[in-house]
Amino acid sequence: MRLVVQVKLLPTPGQASALEATLRACNRAATYASKVAVAKGLKDRNGLQREVYTDLKAMFGLSAQPAVRTVKKVVDAYTVLKANSRAGSLGSPTSKRYRRAVGAPVVFRPEAAQPFDDRCLSWQYDARTVSIWTVDGRTKGIRFSCSPDQLKMLVAHRRGESDLVRRGGKWFLIATCELPDPEVYEPVDWIGVDRGVVNLATTSDGTNYQGRRLGRYRRWQARKRAELQRKQTRSATRRLARRAGKEKRHATQVNHRISKEIVLDAGGTSHAV
Numbered sequence: 201m202r203l204v205v206q207v208k209l210l211p212t213p214g215q216a217s218a219l220e221a222t223l224r225a226c227n228r229a230a231t232y233a234s235k236v237a238v239a240k241g242l243k244d245r246n247g248l249q250r251e252v253y254t255d256l257k258a259m260f261g262l263s264a265q266p267a268v269r270t271v272k273k274v275v276d277a278y279t280v281l282k283a284n285s286r287a288g289s290l291g292s293p294t295s296k297r298y299r300r301a302v303g304a305p306v307v308f309r310p311e312a313a314q315p316f317d318d319r320c321l322s323w324q325y326d327a328r329t330v331s332i333w334t335v336d337g338r339t340k341g342i343r344f345s346c347s348p349d350q351l352k353m354l355v356a357h358r359r360g361e362s363d364l365v366r367r368g369g370k371w372f373l374i375a376t377c378e379l380p381d382p383e384v385y386e387p388v389d390w391i392g393v394d395r396g397v398v399n400l401a402t403t404s405d406g407t408n409y410q411g412r413r414l415g416r417y418r419r420w421q422a423r424k425r426a427e428l429q430r431k432q433t434r435s436a437t438r439r440l441a442r443r444a445g446k447e448k449r450h451a452t453q454v455n456h457r458i459s460k461e462i463v464l465d466a467g468g469t470s471h472a473v
Contacts, residue, residue: 201379205353207346209330209371215342216332218312219371223364225335226270227308229260233274237306245275247280261335264320269361273315277306313363313374321362321373325355330373332364344373353377368442393462401458407465409458414451421447 211219233252242248249271281301284290290298320333331340346354357377365372372446390473392404400411425443428436466473 201381203353203357203377203379204349205346205358205375205377207293207344207350207373207375209373210343210345211371215339216371218336218339219332219364221336221367222266222332222334223312223314224259224310225260225262226266226314227310227312229262229267229375230274230308230312232256232306233271234277234305234307234386237274237278243275243278245272248275265317266314266333269315273308274306274330277308281306289340296317299404310332312365313365315361315363317361323354323358340342353417365381368444379435382467385467387466389469389471391462391466391471391473393473400455401462403462403465406464407462414454417450418447 209219233248233256237243237253237279239249240251242251249268252271253267256262256270257264262270285298285302290301316332322331325331327341328345329341330342331338332342333339352379354375357379358375359378360376362373363376365374390404393463394402396402397410398411398415399408400414401409421443425440428440462473465471
C-alpha cells in the first residue's frame with residue numbers, strides 16, 4: 201500500500217532561488233522532450249530517452265538522473281492522456297476539447313512538480329534537512345517541517361521518488377511511502393454511513409460527526425473574503441490570492457479525517473463500511 205507524506209520546505213532566499221531555477225529548467229526540458237515525442241512518434245521511455253538525453257543535458261543544464269526523471273515525467277503524462285481519452289474523460293473524438301488535448305504536445309507549466317529519486321535527493325531525518333540536486337549544484341541543508349507522526353512515517357516507510365512542488369509561493373516535498381498491506385478479514389456485519397450538511401456523517405452504530413465547526417470556519421472565511429474584496433487594493437488582492445483554496449483544503453482534511461476514523465472503527469470491530 202502506498203501513501204504520500206507532504207512536508208514543507210523552509211529554504212533560505214538563496215536556496216529558494218536555486219530551487220526555482222531548477223524547477224523551471226526541468227519543465228522547459230520536459231516541454232522540449234514532449235515536442236520531440238510528438239514529432240517523432242516516441243512515446244516509450246527508452247526510445248524518447250535515447251533521442252533527447254544528450255539535448256536535455258546540453259541545452260537545459262540537467263545532470264544525468266534529473267534528465268532521466270524528466271523523460272519519465274513526459275512519458276507518464278502521455279500515458280495519462282491516453283488513458284483519459286480511452287475512458288471518454290476528454291469527450292468524443294470529434295469534440296473541441298478532445299482535439300485540443302490530443303492534437304498538440306503536452307506543455308508543462310514553468311513550476312509544475314518535478315520528481316527526484318534517491319540519487320539526486322537525500323533526507324537527513326535527525327537534522328530535518330534535505331540535500332537536493334539543483335542547476336546550481338548540490339544544495340545541502342534545506343530545512344523541512346512536518347509533524348512527529350509524519351517524520352515517523354518517513355523514517356520507517358519512505359521509498360522511491362519525492363516530488364518537488366511550489367504552491368502559493370511555498371515549497372513542498374511530497375514523498376512516497378510504501379506500507380505493508382493491511383490484513384484482510386471477512387466482515388461479520390456492516391456499518392452504514394449517512395452523510396449530511398449539519399451532521400457531516402452519522403453511522404448506524406450511533407456515532408455522529410457534527411459539522412458545526414466546519415460551518416463556522418466557512419462563514420468566517422466568507423466574511424474575510426468579503427472584507428478583502430471591498431478594499432480593492434493591491435495588498436488585498438495579494439492576500440485573496442494567498443487565501444485561495446485554503447477553505448477547500450481545510451474541508452478536504454476534515455472529511456479525510458472523519459473517513460479514516462470510520463474505517464478504523466469498522467476494522468476494529470470486523471465490520472465493513
